[in-house]
Amino acid sequence: MNQFFRDVWQGLHATPKYLQSKYFYDEKGDKLFQQIMKSPEYYLTRCELEIFTTQAERISALICSNLKAFNIVELGAGDGFKSVHLLRKLREQKADFTYYPIDISKNIIMQLSKKLQKEMPGLEVCGLNGEYFAMLEKIKQQSGKNKVVLFLGSSIGNIPFEETASFLRELKARLLPGDLLLTGFDLKKDPAIILKAYNDDAGLTKAFNLNLLKRINDELDADFDPDRFEHCPVYDEQTGACKSFLKSTARQKVRIGEEGWIHFEKDERIFMEISQKYTAGQTDELAAEAGFKPLLHLFDSRKWFLDALWQ
Ligand SMILES: C[S@@+](CC[C@H](N)C(=O)[O-])C[C@H]1O[C@@H](n2cnc3c(N)ncnc32)[C@H](O)[C@@H]1O
Known part of the structure; x- marks a missing residue:
């Protein structure tokens, strides 16, 4: 069975x-x-894309000032539609990194790996098909470098609110001192706008x-x-x-x-x-509860979405 x-x-x-x-x-x-x-x-993707197109340089500079050589690990990478903007910026800044997209869908991981080979030749990509934590364990066996974990698209919102802190603590247990986590949170707004997205x-x-x-x-x-x-x-x-x-x-x-x-x-x-859906304040409380330190809030122009960078 x-x-x-x-x-x-x-x-x-x-x-x-x-x-x-x-x-x-x-x-x-x-x-x-x-x-x-x-x-x-579905405003969520456009809001987060705005953050990644207008503020990738800021994110990339902050990562590079904190870490020398690192792995970018993306949880539930999907088609990497937004993360590619950050990957491009990091390459422009000559950052030394390998990209590990993780996804439970074998189909999307294969599509993403092929797309990146074509669009960003020379980028070191190691796609992993499986569940978040099992794949993080695999990465640990392959590389001991610091990690920048991306958890975008408001996927964190798919975890019941009362279980989110314990999920984050489990994630933290798989990180090294100095590792960074960039998480996309959809923010509370007009209920009619939220409901229409679904x-x-x-x-x-x-x-x-x-x-x-x-x-x-x-x-x-x-x-x-x-x-x-x-x-x-x-x-x-x-x-x-x-x-x-x-x-x-x-x-x-x-x-x-x-x-x-x-x-x-x-x-x-x-x-x-x-x-x-969260308020920005709630995301800071969540960080504290799970043992992370909030470093940066990145909002879209309407403040409908937040990408929070934590250490
Ligand atoms: C809401 S989509 C977000 C995709 C992408 N991060 C984005 O922002 O466009 C969630 C993605 O996470 C993957 N996923 C969901 N649960 C997962 C799990 N437990 N382990 C690994 N991947 C998972 C899905 O296959 C899907 O590609």
Whole structure:
């Protein structure tokens, strides 16, 4: 029995039901996420891109003044759309580094490695397909250099708020004194703007969520009918938690594998993903809680997004 099956089985037998969002990213999921990033409603990518295009020099100078030779390790690198701007700046400044993008999607890691070979010949790239911490352990065996860890795109928001400090402490346990961490946080703003980013008019976020049911059908021999589930994101302004659910539109039974059955009541929901929103102050508190020192806040011009550099 593989891990994907075990996680799906456990999540769909829990009360309330849930699925782990790391499983969104198969080949179709990667493509849908890239389309989401270009959609007019998904402001997050454009905000962070603005930070990386206008302030890469500042980030690069700060890294180079702190560290001589280092590795750039990117957690959940995706297509590296924003990080390439920093990689270019670091190369211009003749920095001595190897780039280790980590991603659970084999497809996206292969795409990114090929793209970088073509666009930045000579850049030392070592793509790693797997989970964040397992891959950090692999890097530790290959190189003892200091690290600059990138955790962009607000992926940190996909960790439940109450678990984020312990995730960061686990990350810190794998770092060396002097290592740097640059994390993208989506900031609290008009709730309507936030909610729209997870419920775009073209239906991309809906397709992205439903694609996980299709992946379960394909890889775990299940018979989900995606047409019998509705995409329902909700945002709680007080807690900053934006949560996506799939709601069963009917009382139904879904088969997984040869004889596994999951029962759904009408309107019963599967919790799919959290996208936690922060205030800048909360990110500083998080740094302190996890044992990091905040060095720099980098905002976009509207202050909708923050890339925080910590040591
Ligand atoms: C929200 S996307 C962000 C991608 C990229 N960082 C960006 O800013 O555009 C999250 C990425 O992290 C990867 N990912 C999610 N969970 C992961 C995990 N536990 N370990 C490794 N990669 C993961 C996904 O495959 C996906 O490419």
